[in-house]
Amino acid sequence: MSDYTPPRVWTWEKESGGTWASQNRPIAGPTHDKDLPRGDHPYQLYSMGTPNGQKVTILFEELLAAGHPTEYDAWLIDISEGDQFGSGFVAVNPNSKIPALMDHTGDTPVRLFESAAILLHLAERYDAFLGPDRPEMLSWLFWLQGAAPYLGGGFGHFYAYAPEPMEYPIDRYAMETKRQLDVLDRHLADRRFLAGDSYTIADIATFPWYGRLVFGKAYDAGEFLSVQDYTHVLRWAHEIDARPAVRRGTRVNRTGDDPSFVRERHAASDLD
Amino acid sequence: MSDYTPPRVWTWEKESGGTWASQNRPIAGPTHDKDLPRGDHPYQLYSMGTPNGQKVTILFEELLAAGHPTEYDAWLIDISEGDQFGSGFVAVNPNSKIPALMDHTGDTPVRLFESAAILLHLAERYDAFLGPDRPEMLSWLFWLQGAAPYLGGGFGHFYAYAPEPMEYPIDRYAMETKRQLDVLDRHLADRRFLAGDSYTIADIATFPWYGRLVFGKAYDAGEFLSVQDYTHVLRWAHEIDARPAVRRGTRVNRTGDDPSFVRERHAASDLD
Numbered sequence: 001m002s003d004y005t006p007p008r009v010w011t012w013e014k015e016s017g018g019t020w021a022s023q024n025r026p027i028a029g030p031t032h033d034k035d036l037p038r039g040d041h042p043y044q045l046y047s048m049g050t051p052n053g054q055k056v057t058i059l060f061e062e063l064l065a066a067g068h069p070t071e072y073d074a075w076l077i078d079i080s081e082g083d084q085f086g087s088g089f090v091a092v093n094p095n096s097k098i099p100a101l102m103d104h105t106g107d108t109p110v111r112l113f114e115s116a117a118i119l120l121h122l123a124e125r126y127d128a129f130l131g132p133d134r135p136e137m138l139s140w141l142f143w144l145q146g147a148a149p150y151l152g153g154g155f156g157h158f159y160a161y162a163p164e165p166m167e168y169p170i171d172r173y174a175m176e177t178k179r180q181l182d183v184l185d186r187h188l189a190d191r192r193f194l195a196g197d198s199y200t201i202a203d204i205a206t207f208p209w210y211g212r213l214v215f216g217k218a219y220d221a222g223e224f225l226s227v228q229d230y231t232h233v234l235r236w237a238h239e240i241d242a243r244p245a246v247r248r249g250t251r252v253n254r255t256g257d258d259p260s261f262v263r264e265r266h267a268a269s270d271l272d
Numbered sequence: 273m274s275d276y277t278p279p280r281v282w283t284w285e286k287e288s289g290g291t292w293a294s295q296n297r298p299i300a301g302p303t304h305d306k307d308l309p310r311g312d313h314p315y316q317l318y319s320m321g322t323p324n325g326q327k328v329t330i331l332f333e334e335l336l337a338a339g340h341p342t343e344y345d346a347w348l349i350d351i352s353e354g355d356q357f358g359s360g361f362v363a364v365n366p367n368s369k370i371p372a373l374m375d376h377t378g379d380t381p382v383r384l385f386e387s388a389a390i391l392l393h394l395a396e397r398y399d400a401f402l403g404p405d406r407p408e409m410l411s412w413l414f415w416l417q418g419a420a421p422y423l424g425g426g427f428g429h430f431y432a433y434a435p436e437p438m439e440y441p442i443d444r445y446a447m448e449t450k451r452q453l454d455v456l457d458r459h460l461a462d463r464r465f466l467a468g469d470s471y472t473i474a475d476i477a478t479f480p481w482y483g484r485l486v487f488g489k490a491y492d493a494g495e496f497l498s499v500q501d502y503t504h505v506l507r508w509a510h511e512i513d514a515r516p517a518v519r520r521g522t523r524v525n526r527t528g529d530d531p532s533f534v535r536e537r538h539a540a541s542d543l544d
Contacts, residue, residue: 004439006431010446010496026450028458095415095455103407110407114414121407135375135382135393142386143367145414149421157444159278167276168434169441174282178298183367186300224282 023079028094034086039073039266046077046089047099049254049261051152051208052115056099057265058204058249059119059129064268065245068126074252074265116145119201131198140194140202148209150176160219174225181230184210188232203240208250211237295351300366306358311345311538318349318361319371321526321533323424323480324387328371329537330476330521331391331401336540337517340398346524346537388417391473403470412466412474420481422448432491446497453502456482460504475512480522483509
């Protein structure tokens with residue numbers, strides 16, 4: 001049994017939390033003054049090429065490929081440097097998470113935060129990638145938003161980022177992640193895409209998380225989670241991965257050494 | 273340091289997981305054959321009065337109070353009994369979570385799952401509780417769906433349901449829960465509701481989770497999280513809690529001993 005007893009009142013006494021510890025705080029709000037840059041395009045995206053960031057850049061590239069006027073500036077918010085706690089960013093997203101968007105297409109600029117809110121806002125504006133079955137599309141879009149915290153903040157954290165391996169949390173979140181993969185796998189066994197025959201923002205939201213996972217690229221956990229067993233998810237992920245706009249969108253706001261990565265995107269030529 | 277090393281391949285070897293252990297599985301799909309009942313009303317809700325379930329019954333009661341034709345049957349899906357794994361329920365929600373809805377208002381019945389998908393579907397159908405600022409409403413609606421897994425599946429699990437107290441996970445999720453409360457508190461310091469002056473489905477989604485938390489009714493954690501400090505959240509929660517439709521909606525599909533609770537709702541008179 002554990003020899004730990006929680007205190008009566010929780011207090012912030014120490015830095016802990018592994019790889020991303022310095023980014024975790026029990027309070028909200030800005031830590032420093034910093035304005036956001038603004039470019040020439042109607043859409044100003046403040047993001048990073050994590051799975052949540054990729055959702056939005058994939059949709060921007062899909063909309064552009066389909067002929068919609070969605071030219072955008074994608075500015076890097078480096079969460080490892082604390083950029084998400086700058087005053088300008090917090091004014092766009094009080095939750096201090098990427099991605100956040102300023103939409104300057106109307107008379108008054110509007111802010112949006114939460115990746116799926118941005119997806120739905122843009123897809124509705126251009127009546128694109130919504131599919132014909134809105135109830136099914138909405139169900140899967142919201143499913144992803146509630147599921148991914150178990151994959152990323154749960155499994156990914158305890159398997160890859162926590163300061164030491166802990167059996168109970170790893171078991172808990174591995175079980176849930178495998179259940180989620182099985183939910184997708186059974187659903188995709190006889191459907192081309194999540195909402196049926198049409199590729200929608202539900203697929204765009206889900207691919208960067210669960211597609212990357214079944215490709216073995218997330219948390220080095222492919223073998224641990226036996227991702228090769230989810231054959232229908234793999235078939236679906238390969239089809240999405242082959243789309244040119246997906247290839248472009250997943251390269252934006254990336255900071256690694258891969259020569260295909262671009263830290264910021266301000267013109268189509270940045271990705272050509 | 274930990275003496276645990278994860279295996280190369282995770283396998284389902286044992287039941288673990290505390291209070292809700294028997295409900296956690298690494299596979300999806302039904303465990304038994306069981307059809308769902310169907311009543312006379314256009315909306316058939318299959319749910320339980322947890323925070324996610326309450327969101328939908330609050331909206332149904334709000335819509336009825338506003339004069340919309342949203343009569344509904346609310347059937348109890350007892351997740352402590354495994355009802356969510358019955359074949360009929362899984363056909364409506366392949367994710368085996370409450371709430372799930374069958375909408376029989378059109379020529380062809382449609383399914384919806386995920387509480388916020390149901391909220392958006394119903395609010396759009398009747399153009400009600402959407403507010404005038406859709407980008408802000410959507411941002412907060414999706415914020416809640418991504419935040420609550422840290423409160424419920426994270427903090428609630430490790431603080432109240434896990435088989436023994438574990439310091440690192442409790443610290444991790446207490447910190448994040450307090451950060452979320454502070455996000456809400458700063459935002460509500462100068463706004464009546466989440467999306468501005470209008471009460472919307474973003475409030476309806478957030479109240480059962482964070483309102484209950486600041487009232488000290490969630491996980492017996494009021495003192496631990498110092499919930500009394502979040503005065504603007506408390507002000508907001510009290511205003512919502514006083515709404516008659518909220519009072520009615522939070523009593524539906526409840527299984528405890530409180531005499532105000534109703535296990536199922538099939539007519540307005542069940543709540544009168």
